[in-house]
Structure formats: C-alpha cells, structure tokens
Amino acid sequence: MPKRPWVGTSWKMNKTLAEADAFCAALKASPLAAGEKAQLFVIPPFTALSRVAESLSGSGVVVGAQNAHWEDAGAWTGEISPLQVKDAGGRLVEIGHSERRTHFGETDATVALRTAAAVRNGLVALVCIGDTAEEFAGGHTAAALKRQTEAALSKVDWTLPGATVILAYEPVWSIGEGGTPAEPGFADERHAEIKALTESLLGRSLPVLYGGSVNPGNAVDLATRPHIDGLFIGRSAWQPEGYLGIVADVVAALG
Numbered sequence: 001m002p003k004r005p006w007v008g009t010s011w012k013m014n015k016t017l018a019e020a021d022a023f024c025a026a027l028k029a030s031p032l033a034a035g036e037k038a039q040l041f042v043i044p045p046f047t048a049l050s051r052v053a054e055s056l057s058g059s060g061v062v063v064g065a066q067n068a069h070w071e072d073a074g075a076w077t078g079e080i081s082p083l084q085v086k087d088a089g090g091r092l093v094e095i096g097h098s099e100r101r102t103h104f105g106e107t108d109a110t111v112a113l114r115t116a117a118a119v120r121n122g123l124v125a126l127v128c129i130g131d132t133a134e135e136f137a138g139g140h141t142a143a144a145l146k147r148q149t150e151a152a153l154s155k156v157d158w159t160l161p162g163a164t165v166i167l168a169y170e171p172v173w174s175i176g177e178g179g180t181p182a183e184p185g186f187a188d189e190r191h192a193e194i195k196a197l198t199e200s201l202l203g204r205s206l207p208v209l210y211g212g213s214v215n216p217g218n219a220v221d222l223a224t225r226p227h228i229d230g231l232f233i234g235r236s237a238w239q240p241e242g243y244l245g246i247v248a249d250v251v252a253a254l255g
C-alpha cells in the first residue's frame, strides 16, 4: 500500500488575515485538500489561527500552532496554551523549531514539557529536531538527534488514548535563505536512525518528516525515500500554488 505522507507548511511570521483568507480559499478549491493521498497541514501565525481553522474546517487539512506552553493557563505573558490552541480550532502544535531554540531560548527541557502538554490536550505534537552546522561538521549529528529525540519524548504520557507525536528532522544548516537542503540519501539515513531510536524507546517507530529547503526540485526524491514519512515546508509553500504543486508531485510519484 502506498504511504500517505504528511505534507505541510508553517507560515512562520508571515501573512495578514487577508492573505491567510486567500491561501485558504485556494486550498479549499483543490481536491488535494481532502487528504485522500496525503495529509495536508498548515501552521499559521497565532493571529490567524482561529480564522484559518474556521476556514479549513471540514476540508481535511489539519491546522496547527507554531508553539504552545506546557501549562494550560497562567501568568505566562506572550505565550499561548495548548488548551487555547485547541479552543481556536488547532489540532497540532509545532514544538522546538530551530528558530525557537536559537533565538528564543527553547531547550530540550522545555521541548519535553511542551510536547507532553500538547499530547495531554489531545493535540498532535510535531517536534522539530536537527543538527547545527557545527554538529554536522564535527560528526556529531547522530548524537545531537539522539539527545533531542530522547528529551522530546521523555515526559509524554503514552498511556493517553490517541497520544500522537510526529518528528520533523530539520538540519539547522538546511533551513531558510542560504540553507543547503540535505541530500535525500543522507536525510533518509538520519530518518532511519531516528525511527529505530523511537522503536527502541517506545516499541514502535514514530513518523519522521523532513524539513529544510524543500522545493519543487527535491520534494519527490525526498518524499519517495523509504524512511521519510512526509515533508515540512517553509518558503516553497508560502504561496498556495507552490504548496499544492509540491503536494501534487508527491502524490503522483507515490501512486
């Protein structure tokens, strides 16, 4: 049976409400949104979360938040809680993106707390892990990914019904302007290692998506690799045509 990949995008700090509306309108006009051959997901900025969730309600597209706190409520200025994400219509929380780790003090410890809280609230936890350029250059990629994966999963209550964690391998050196996308074979090997680690920790392997300069030129080669369970896309998917074009290519290649 052909795999049904998760293919999604985070808009990061982009899009007004009007731009969000236009993106959602284009998505809803595509048969790909129903998700028969791929699970689409969209992660808008907090300002557009409820608007996008309402617009895409019933479309088959999963809507998520770019972060969420480990408490359900409290004096945490500037944060939003997983309870509020769910209340706004979100079904997924992205956690631990390298931009959060680099610029906003996110640590393995806070990633663990946030992941557990997302699962506790019945949300899909999409946890980003990735080696820095220094770790890659020093041959420390495997150790870095092991450390991050073990930490992220360490506080999850796996007895909760439907507990769902998806990992996203995003080499820090591959993300954003100037990033070098990972060679698909290299990425697939890292995914195999990560999945084997989750199997040893949990008794089952978790899905692992690839992110980091995914584009129309590499998306199919990445998505058709045996250990790559989907794609997590930034710039190439910030316009609906680009996002839907990559989804169409991937589902066509997977059959």
Ligand SMILES: O=C(COP(=O)(O)O)[C@@H](O)CO
Pocket (backbone or CB within 6 Å): 009, 010, 011, 012, 097, 128, 170, 174, 175, 176, 177, 179, 211, 212, 213, 214, 232, 233, 234, 235, 236
């Ligand atoms: O950061 C990501 C990839 O961004 P690109 O612009 O595709 O390099 C990933 O988390 C999706 O936002």
